[in-house]
Amino acid sequence: MxxxxxxxxxxxxxxxxxxxxxxxxxxxxxxxxxxxxxxxxxxxxxxxxxxxxxxxxxxxxxxxxxxxxxxSVGSAPKLFPATGPARWNALRQQALGDGIMDASQPRRREIALPQDDGRKAYIDLQRGKVIRAIDALEKEAASFGNLATIGEITVGCALGYLDFRFANEPWRPGHPQLEAWYAKAVKLPPLAETMPKG
Missing domain, CATH: 3.40.30.10 (Glutaredoxin)
Structure with a gap:
């Protein structure tokens, strides 16, 4: 591979x-x-x-x-739950995490360019998506486990990307449940061994 x-x-x-x-x-x-x-x-x-x-x-x-x-490869525990509510929950969490990354990457590029009203409005729109997604994740963070699903892994990667590229916009204030979960999750091998660089 x-x-x-x-x-x-x-x-x-x-x-x-x-x-x-x-x-x-x-x-x-x-x-x-x-x-x-x-x-x-x-x-x-x-x-x-x-x-x-x-x-x-x-x-x-x-x-x-x-x-x-x-x-689908190997015999380790599955990250994508089988059919039913657990699967839809994991996929929804994956979509939230991916959405944070999808909104953050272009915003980072736009911030570096000369600002006008249109660009500022676009940046604010993308930042709003991130803020709303973090608020939504806070409401369910107490139920998160130890990176056992695709949803939890994606959320962990999204939060790590915010720390990496947007440290000047801390997401932790006002999100104590999410902060507590991430503090544990970031020490587990899937996140600890993949810290972003560059």
Whole structure:
């Protein structure tokens, strides 16, 4: 197995955290590549990381797809619950975590550009999404476990990305349950071994 890799990408972190939780990380070759590299474009028309090649040569991209593939390999406890409420809850939490990352990455790029009213409105819109998602997660954080589901892993990666790129906008104030859960979760191997760099 091989992954197109960036140590700063929260989506790559999510995939590698799943791989660690499933005991597969040592079986995955990391290929550090830029998103403008023609070699990446050759197997992912979207030219994005993470991109993943299975041992059978199948190319997968987008972190939810790659994580679900990893959940199908090996015999470790599943991160994606089977059918029923637990599955929908984990997938909903994954969507909240992905949504935080989806709103944060473009906002980071926009902040670095010259500001006008349109850009400021866009930045504020994306920041509002993050704030609302954090508020929603606070309401359920007391029920979170030890990174046992795709939802918890994704939320952990999203919070880590906020610490990494938006330390000047702390998410912890007013969110004591989420803060307490994250303080424990970040010490577990899937998050501890994938801290972002760059």
């Amino acid at each position: 091989k992954i197109a890799y960036s140590a700063a990408s929260p989506y790559v972190r999510k995939v590698m955290a799943c791989a660690i939780a499933r005991g597969l990380d040592s079986k995955i070759e990391r290929w550090t590549v830029g998103t403008t590299d023609p070699a990446l474009l050759a197997f992912n028309p979207l030219s994005k990381v993470p991109s993943f090649i299975t041992d059978d040569g199948l190319t997968l991209f987008d972190s939810p797809v790659i994580c679900e593939y990893l959940d």
